[in-house]
Amino acid sequence: MSARDEILAKVRSALDGVEPAYAVPPAPRVPDRGDLAALFVERVEDYRAVVTRCAAPDLAGVVAQVLDGARAVVPPGLDLDLPGAVTDDGFTAYELDRFDAVVTRARVGIAETGTIVLDHAPDQGRRAISLVPDLHVCIVDAGQVVADVPDAIALLDPARPLTWISGPSATSDIELDRVEGVHGPRTLHVVLVS
Amino acid sequence: MRVALQITCVNDAMFPDTGKAVVRLLRRLGVEVDFPAAQTCCSQPMVNTGYLDEAVPVVRAYVDAFSGYDAVVTPSGSCAGSVRHQHALVARRSGDPGLVAAVADTSPRAYELSEFLVDVLGVVDVGAYFPHRVTYHPTCHSLRMLGVGDRPQQLLENVRGIELVDLPHATECCGFGGTFALKNADTSVAMGADKARHVRDTGAEVLVAGDNSCLMHIGGMLSRQRAGVRVMHLAEILAATA
Amino acid sequence: MSGTFVGMPAFPTAAREALGDTQLRRNLAHATRTIRDKRAKVVAEVEEWEELRLAGAGVKEAALRDLATHLETLEDSLTRAGATVHWARDAEEACAIVASVTKAQGADEVVKVKSMATQEIGLNEALEADGIAAWETDLAELIVQLGEDLPSHILVPAIHRNRAEIREIFRRRMGAVGRPAPDGLSDEPAALAGAAREHLREKFLRAKVAVSGANFAVADTGTLVVVESEGNGRMCLTLPEVLISVVGIEKVVATWADLDPMLRLLPRSSTGERMNPYTSTWSGVTPGDGPQEVHVVLLDNGRTRALADDVGRQALRCIRCSACLNVCPVYERVGGHAYGSVYPGPIGAILNPLLNGVTDPQTASLPYASTLCGACFEVCPVRIDIPSVLVDQRAAVVDSHRDDRIPKPEAVAMKGAAWTFSSARRLARAEQASGLAGRVLGRFSRTTLPGGQAAAGRLPGPAAGWTSARDLPAPPAESFRAWWLRTNGGTDGGQDGGGS
Numbered sequence: 008m009s010a011r012d013e014i015l016a017k018v019r020s021a022l023d024g025v026e027p028a029y030a031v032p033p034a035p036r037v038p039d040r041g042d043l044a045a046l047f048v049e050r051v052e053d054y055r056a057v058v059t060r061c062a063a064p065d066l067a068g069v070v071a072q073v074l075d076g077a078r079a080v081v082p083p084g085l086d087l088d089l090p091g092a093v094t095d096d097g098f099t100a101y102e103l104d105r106f107d108a109v110v111t112r113a114r115v116g117i118a119e120t121g122t123i124v125l126d127h128a129p130d131q132g133r134r135a136i137s138l139v140p141d142l143h144v145c146i147v148d149a150g151q152v153v154a155d156v157p158d159a160i161a162l163l164d165p166a167r168p169l170t171w172i173s174g175p176s177a178t179s180d181i182e183l184d185r186v187e188g189v190h191g192p193r194t195l196h197v198v199l200v201s
Numbered sequence: 202m203r204v205a206l207q208i209t210c211v212n213d214a215m216f217p218d219t220g221k222a223v224v225r226l227l228r229r230l231g232v233e234v235d236f237p238a239a240q241t242c243c244s245q246p247m248v249n250t251g252y253l254d255e256a257v258p259v260v261r262a263y264v265d266a267f268s269g270y271d272a273v274v275t276p277s278g279s280c281a282g283s284v285r286h287q288h289a290l291v292a293r294r295s296g297d298p299g300l301v302a303a304v305a306d307t308s309p310r311a312y313e314l315s316e317f318l319v320d321v322l323g324v325v326d327v328g329a330y331f332p333h334r335v336t337y338h339p340t341c342h343s344l345r346m347l348g349v350g351d352r353p354q355q356l357l358e359n360v361r362g363i364e365l366v367d368l369p370h371a372t373e374c375c376g377f378g379g380t381f382a383l384k385n386a387d388t389s390v391a392m393g394a395d396k397a398r399h400v401r402d403t404g405a406e407v408l409v410a411g412d413n414s415c416l417m418h419i420g421g422m423l424s425r426q427r428a429g430v431r432v433m434h435l436a437e438i439l440a441a442t443a
Numbered sequence: 444m445s446g447t448f449v450g451m452p453a454f455p456t457a458a459r460e461a462l463g464d465t466q467l468r469r470n471l472a473h474a475t476r477t478i479r480d481k482r483a484k485v486v487a488e489v490e491e492w493e494e495l496r497l498a499g500a501g502v503k504e505a506a507l508r509d510l511a512t513h514l515e516t517l518e519d520s521l522t523r524a525g526a527t528v529h530w531a532r533d534a535e536e537a538c539a540i541v542a543s544v545t546k547a548q549g550a551d552e553v554v555k556v557k558s559m560a561t562q563e564i565g566l567n568e569a570l571e572a573d574g575i576a577a578w579e580t581d582l583a584e585l586i587v588q589l590g591e592d593l594p595s596h597i598l599v600p601a602i603h604r605n606r607a608e609i610r611e612i613f614r615r616r617m618g619a620v621g622r623p624a625p626d627g628l629s630d631e632p633a634a635l636a637g638a639a640r641e642h643l644r645e646k647f648l649r650a651k652v653a654v655s656g657a658n659f660a661v662a663d664t665g666t667l668v669v670v671e672s673e674g675n676g677r678m679c680l681t682l683p684e685v686l687i688s689v690v691g692i693e694k695v696v697a698t699w700a701d702l703d704p705m706l707r708l709l710p711r712s713s714t715g716e717r718m719n720p721y722t723s724t725w726s727g728v729t730p731g732d733g734p735q736e737v738h739v740v741l742l743d744n745g746r747t748r749a750l751a752d753d754v755g756r757q758a759l760r761c762i763r764c765s766a767c768l769n770v771c772p773v774y775e776r777v778g779g780h781a782y783g784s785v786y787p788g789p790i791g792a793i794l795n796p797l798l799n800g801v802t803d804p805q806t807a808s809l810p811y812a813s814t815l816c817g818a819c820f821e822v823c824p825v826r827i828d829i830p831s832v833l834v835d836q837r838a839a840v841v842d843s844h845r846d847d848r849i850p851k852p853e854a855v856a857m858k859g860a861a862w863t864f865s866s867a868r869r870l871a872r873a874e875q876a877s878g879l880a881g882r883v884l885g886r887f888s889r890t891t892l893p894g895g896q897a898a899a900g901r902l903p904g905p906a907a908g909w910t911s912a913r914d915l916p917a918p919p920a921e922s923f924r925a926w927w928l929r930t931n932g933g934t935d936g937g938q939d940g941g942g943s
């Protein structure tokens with residue numbers, strides 16, 4: 008018997024006499040928290056990420072200011088005029104390592120947990136570009152912010168690769184003392200556009 | 202209401218004064234308790250060591266002794282927990298449908314002392330007087346297996362003259378754990394030492410709990426350390442009067 | 444280049460050694476207390492936490508109860524998404540699959556995302572024997588690997604090490620396997636994390652093959668989920684050309700929507716955060732993005748054994764958050780190594796016997812490594828009733844010895860106790876004897892217990908375990924039972940139980 012068939016047979020015999028149908032209690036919803044954008048900002052900042060709020064017409068200027076001349080890579084679908092930024096051209100990991108920053112948009116923001124989710128559509132680019140550079144500038148539209156995790160799950164397409172980001176990379180591996188900045192971007196700068 | 206006292210094997214043999222206190226306290230509150238002479242042990246020592254077959258006749262003895270009572274009150278969170286949560290398991294193991302049915306009938310009527318006082322009798326002021334500085338250790342089985350919540354504290358707060366002080370890290374296990382205290386004596390002692398230190402830190406004269414097994418362990422540590430802190434069962438404080 | 448749990452002594456012996464290590468106890472007490480407090484704070488923030496736990500337990504329970512169906516669905520979804528699915532009956536098969544996929548790439552090294560499954564199967568050692576270097580990239584795993592040490596915690600495998608010890612390990616060992624630690628490295632956690640970043644960067648950038656586990660595998664979409672903090676996971680899941688994920692068959696959840704309670708429960712229970720810094724999900728191969736060759740190894744290795752256990756099955760709901768370790772008073776004092784397995788603490792005390800059986804004495808000692816205080820059950824996000832499973836596994840240990848030709852002294856004692864306790868008459872006689880013994884003991888004792896009861900000091904024999912550090916009250920001369928009989932329940936002669 009193949010390993011597959013043997014394992015499946017063992018699973019079936021282990022569950023012999025066990026009723027397969029099982030009613031899962033529904034997951035509770037969070038109570039209404041009021042102003043989602045404000046909660047989102049507060050929770051993102053709790054992770055020691057930086058948040059700037061701006062109006063749509065000022066976006067390009069604000070991002071340029073945040074970059075402050077850093078060498079930035081941007082995804083091909085980023086609809087923003089950033090002087091000096093280089094559009095991703097399938098760079099190797101080594102090439103990406105020479106950029107200081109990356110600018111992307113996002114798919115959804117989660118207020119309750121201060122999380123941003125990228126689904127790596129053309130305005131966010133492939134996963135590697137938002138990972139290797141040390142500064143990630145992430146543009147989130149206020150309209151993209153949802154209340155909690157279940158709302159995000161319902162919106163997201165699991166067929167796409169997804170990256171959920173909650174603050175800069177961090178570790179608590181040394182004496183459970185939290186340190187920001189290990190392998191992922193050490194600085195996360197969120198620009199919330201309303 | 203017919204009420205029986207389940208003394209527990211440990212109290213019966215080692216701490217009869219706790220049983221006497223329960224009788225005195227309940228009598229004062231107008232409850233005449235029976236002591237069914239056929240009772241022995243709740244079977245927990247066997248069950249928690251893994252001897253389920255050996256537990257079967259003991260559970261049978263419990264059921265024989267206590268069937269027919271409206272309530273069985275016991276001065277031990279651990280034994281009440283064993284009756285309520287483990288008897289069904291032992292009965293299933295026996296394969297005897299008669300025992301399964303009997304246990305389903307007796308188990309839900311077992312009450313730990315503070316539950317009986319607060320929930321069944323509906324009293325929190327039992328008219329006790331105890332002018333001492335006291336700290337309370339909530340034992341694990343009362344707290345997490347039975348969920349007695351703050352019933353013991355409510356009862357203690359209403360004792361006249363008492364000075365109740367909070368025990369730091371109160372909900373942490375004292376390290377007794379039945380046969381754990383012997384099988385893993387070093388770890389048990391390490392846990393007990395921390396508990397004893399927290400007790401000493403309160404400056405209390407008396408450590409009170411709802412289980413004499415845990416008190417025997419913590420008290421045994423305090424005694425060895427010549428700490429000068431007395432250990433008392435909740436029933437003994439509630440039974441005390443001016 | 445790492446230690447082994449093989450040949451570890453039984454728990455009580457290993458625990459005694461650990462208890463003697465004061466540095467270890469300080470490190471553990473500090474770390475567990477910190478993480479406990481963090482968890483308590485973020486859990487308290489969720490008003491409907493108990494409902495969320497019920498939902499989480501339900502999602503996992505439902506997946507387990509129809510596991511064969513979900514596994515077939517998962518295989519199908521993964522295959523359609525461009526992944527190659529392998530099945531491994533045991534550790535050896537799983538390691539062989541990883542080695543052969545790696546070699547087919549002509550690679551002699553892999554970068555690894557922290558994964559319990561690959562630790563469980565001893566993947567690093569197996570690959571090393573095959574000439575393949577496996578680089579752990581999680582900071583704590585790196586500390587353990589460089590220190591040729593053993594993991595002692597599910598989430599923070601180096602929890603037993605403090606900053607000074609870690610600096611020493613980095614200074615001594617990094618240079619031998621790659622970029623050395625910088626000169627003048629301080630023991631500040633930020634500096635140590637920085638050294639790890641520099642050391643591992645070159646490994647990430649050049650790696651062709653990565654190995655991961657998965658926190659969840661979604662059957663209906665073929666999605667794997669990795670929850671992490673440092674970004675080492677993202678590096679491994681994104682940059683290499685080939686990704687091999689070793690996934691225990693119990694990691695399956697039925698649907699994409701099922702991830703909701705899980706992703707709310709796990710970070711708060713685990714690191715004590717509202718959400719962990721990074722969660723990556725992927726379904727097979729995405730053209731032009733990430734690894735273009737994706738392998739998934741579905742692992743049994745004892746899981747079907749646990750699944751067949753009606754009481755123990757619930758242990759397979761475990762999402763490896765480690766909350767039960769952090770609140771366990773036993774774990775807090777002895778640490779993880781004493782459990783002799785990559786799965787320490789309360790979950791380890793049930794999972795190891797369930798996966799492997801209780802035939803070997805070390806594993807058989809684990810279900811007894813608990814006071815049954817219930818703190819683990821209280822925090823478990825998927826409501827595993829660990830105390831009940833512990834008791835059930837103790838019964839499994841006892842039952843495995845029922846046919847011994849020479850019964851253990853404990854079995855003899857328990858049979859005797861059962862005989863005494865099944866008859867009140869026999870019990871009364873035993874109490875008379877103990878009362879007599881009490882009078883004798885009391886006379887010899889120098890101490891009295893608080894409350895006035897005579898105490899027995901140090902005793903020989905089986906009682907020595909108790910009396911080495913604790914006084915034992917000497918039994919009173921008269922049992923409660925005898926008193927009740929003599930005084931008619933305290934009503935004759937106003938003795939004790941009467942009015943006062």
Ligand code: SF4
Nearest residue numbers: 761762764765767823
């Ligand atoms: S048993 Fe529960 S608390 Fe322990 S690691 Fe598993 S999920 Fe977490």
